[in-house]
Amino acid sequence: MSELAFFAQVVARSTVRGLDCSSTPDQVTAWLGDYGENLRGDLMWRDYGLVEFTWERPSRKEPWQGCRFTVQCHRLEHGPTPVPTFAGLRTALAELDYEGK
Template sequence: MTPYSLAFYVDVVTSGTVLGLGPAASPDRVTGVLGSNFGENTFRNSMCRDYGLAEFFWDRDSARHPWSGHHFTLQVHRLAHRDRTLVNETLRARYGRFTPRLRFEKLQRLLDRRGVPLLEIPEVAANAPYFRTFWQPDSHVAVSVMGTYGEYSTPDNLRVGDVYKIQAPMAAEEVEWRRARVG
């Protein structure tokens, strides 16, 4: 992993943003930073803009209401396809080359050195034991990691210990709900 792409992931987990774009960023703000090269899926009251690696999601009460930021996801597993167009030009210009896989142990080690802990939290039943989830309590970022091989855990030829996705926000209430389900 190049130091620059690792720096991107460290920045996201530490700040809870992608280039300063938080989960609540408006569609116009996201387009202003990441550009207009995206795929868009719009349903009645929800919208997703897919930039390849990064996806941003919004919802609204009705067509008369403005879009409200819901969350963003970094689909890190997609990089295993080795398609260079999956990394947005703005991200490439800032962070350089992204390699096909992100090893969780490397990410965690860099975060630990910066005093940014990742706490393992229980996985939802449908995903356990195939995935493991780690949460950063200050930024409310969740990191999903391949836990074991199985029916749902071999997409994109990932290895156990590879990061599958990074998502924000994961509220403290969801973390407590997950802990209560297994406790």
């Protein structure tokens, strides 16, 4: 799958490999593997390279609850693949019959 097709699927489905904001840290790590972790009080985010997931919790006694994930497409500019354009993304989304919300 091309990077552009990957980004289009993320936008159209609001998931990454079936993972979404409700996924637990263990579920995400099981699918995406190694990560860098940042903890700041009751906020945690993990960097899996191209994707970052963020969780929060009301207190240290509570489990982590997902709040968002982001896909860092700008990181592709440091590799062999060109960064996708919005025009390309719109075309890929149209091919998926995605009209947006």
